[in-house]
Amino acid sequence: MSEKQPIWGSARYFLKLEPYTNVFSTSMSALVSFFDTHGLINEKECRNLQEIARTVYEFWATILAPHETRVARWIVEYLSEINIVGDYSLILRLLRSDEDVAGDLEDLIKDTKSVVTEDFEKAFDIPEDTKIIGHEVSITRLPEDDYLRNELLQKILEDNKYQIPSTIKSRSQFKLPNGEIATTERENVLGIGETQRDVTLFSSLENEYDEPITEVEIVDEIPYYFEVEDLGIDNLEIDPTKEKKEKVLEIIWEIPEIKPKEKIEISYKLAKRINRTILEIVQNEVIAVLNTFENITPKGLEFSSHTKYINIHNRPLHELHIVDEIPPEFSIIRTNPEALPPTGIIEKAKLKGINIIWKQKNVGVNQTLEKIYTLDYFPYLFRGKKIIVNEEGRTIFKVAKFILPSEREMGYTVLYIIKNVMSETTDMISLMDKLPINHTIVGRTPEESQIMEQINDEGDKIITWIVETPPVRKNTTLKVLVSGDTPPLFEMFNVFIGDKEEKDVLEKETTVRREMVKSP
C-alpha cells in the first residue's frame, strides 16, 4: 500500500506514488501525488517510468533546488518500500536523458516476415485445432546497452503479440434459383457464456429470397485464441468440417438447401485460451517470435494449464522470453516451477489482468521448458440493469441485479434493487429470476421478504420475489445468499407489475470488462 513520504530536505512537503503494476519497467504507469502538511497540492497520471521520474523531479523542483541523483535515489527507496525492485541507474538516466528511445528502436528493426511453423507445432504438443503463428524479425544489431536492448526486445514482443479480436468473421456462399452464386460476409459479436470462462457465438444466415437457396456453405473463422467446446446448428443433423488456416480455424457448414424466409442459426460455446508470445534470440541479427494458444481446463474447483516449449533450433539460444497473457477472468493461484524473479515474474497490472513473464538465458538444443499454471476465477461482479418504460416510452421503473461471489464453497450474494421512477401503480411487483437447479437460498435480507421457489419445465430453479411498489423516487431492495459450488447464472431477470408483463425489448447491451467499482 502506497503511503506519502517526505521529500528529502523538507518537513512540509510529501510525495506519493501509486503504481498500476507490481513490476518495475520503463512502461510502468502510476499516479504521482504531491502534498503539503495541509493535504494534496496536485497530482498527475503518468504513463511510463520516465514520466513518473520527471513528475517527481518537477514536484520536487517547485520547492527545492533539484538534484537528479537524490530524486532517483528517493524513487528507488520509495518503490522498495512497496516491494518493487527499482533500478537507480535507469531512473537517473531517464531523468537526465532527452533521447527519444522509441524512434531509435524503429531504426534497428529491418523487417518482419511470416515463417512456417509446422516443426514447432509437432515439438510443442500444441492443443488440437490450433496452430502456431510465427514471425522472423531481422534487426541490424542487438544493442550492447542493456536498457536499449531490453526496450528493443519489449518492442518486438509488443509488436508481434497476438491481438485478441472482439468480433468473429463469418462468410457464406450459396446458389440462387437462377444459378448465380451469391456471397455474404459479417462480423459476429461474442456474447457472454453460462459461466465466466465461456463466451458464446451465434452465426446465422437467413434466406431473404422468395425461392429456396441451395449448396449453402457457411464458414465461421474462429481465432485460435478460442477453444471450441461445443457447437451445433439448429434442427439440422450436420457435422461441419474444419480447416486450419494461418490465423483462424475455419468451421465449414454445408447445407443442401434453405427454404424461403428460413433462418439457419449456428451456435458455439467457446473458451478462452492463454495467449502466449515466445521470443527467441536465434542469432544477433535474427529474432523469432511465436504466438501459441494454450488450453485452460477445469480441475476440481480450480483450472489448470500445461504448456510446453522446446528449443528445436540446432544451436543454443542466447536468450528466450515467454509472456503468458492469462485471460482476464482468471487469477493465478500458483505456477510450477514457481515464478521467482528475475527468471519468472508475475505481473499484475491494474485493470489489465495478469501476465506471467519468463526470461531464460542459454537455452540448450532440445532443452524443454514446461510450465503448469493453476488458476481460479478473478473476482467478478455481475451487474444487470433493466429500464422499464410505459407505452409512451417514459421510464417508470429501474431494476438492478448484482451478483457478488463469496468465499470459495460459500456461495454468492444476489442483490436486487427496484426503483420507482414515476409510477403511481398500487400493484405488487414480481421479480422472477433463475438459479442453477442445485443452488439453494440460505439467507435473505429483509428476512420477511416473500420469495417463491419452483422448478420450471426445463428443470431450472425459478425464484420470484413479490414486493409492494416503493413510493415514487424510492428504492426497495432484497439481498439473498445462495449456496452452490458451481458458478451462478449470468442472466437477466423478468419483471411483472400486477398482471402486466414485459412486452418487448427495446435495447440490449452486454459487456465484460475490468472495472474499478464499489461492491454494491
Add this chain to the structure above:
Amino acid sequence: MSSEETVQTIIRKAKDILAKQSAEDFLSYVESKTSELEKSDEILESIILWQFVAETMENFEEDDYLAYAYSKLISRYMLIDNISKAEEIYKESEDKDLSSFHLDTVKTIFAGRQQIKGNREIIKIYRMDVFGDLELIPASPNTYFENVSLIRRYVHNNLAEGTFSVIILNHKNNTEEEIEISTETLSEYEVISMNEKVRMN
C-alpha cells in the same frame, strides 16, 4: 567567469538557439543551465534566466512556455523568501489568464502559504445512485479552491461515501465545469454487465 558573465553567456547562447532551432530547444537549454546554477545555490542567477525566458516567450506568444517560466519564477522567489515578488508574478499570471500543470501546482503552494482566495467555487453537488441517476444534495461551501485536486480533497474529506458530480464555477472566466468524484473504496472486478430497456404492457 563571474556569475554575471555566466548568465550573459547563457543568454547569448539561448538567443542563438532560439534563432537557429526551436522554442523547445531554447527552453530545454535554459532549463539545463538553471538546474546547474541551482545545484550550486545560485538561485538569483536562475531567477534572472527565468525572467529572460518569460520576457522572450511573451514576445513569441508561447503561452505554455510562458506559464512554465512563471511557475519557475514564483517557486524560485518563494525559495529565497521574496514573497512580494512571488505575489507580483502570481498576480501577473492571473491577469494573463495563464494555466498549466506546473503553474497550477506552484500557485497552489503559494496560495496555501498566503491564504489567497482561489478562483474555483463548488456551486452544486449531485450524488449518483446505483442506476447512475443524479440527486442534488445540499452544498454551498462558499469555499474557493485553487485547482481541481483541491476540490477532490475537499469532497473526500467532507462528504460521506459515494459518487458525486460536482459543478464548479470558475470565477476567473465565469465558466462552469463538472467533475465526477468517487469517495468510495473501489475494488477491481471483472464486470459482466447487461443493460436492457423493455416496454411494459
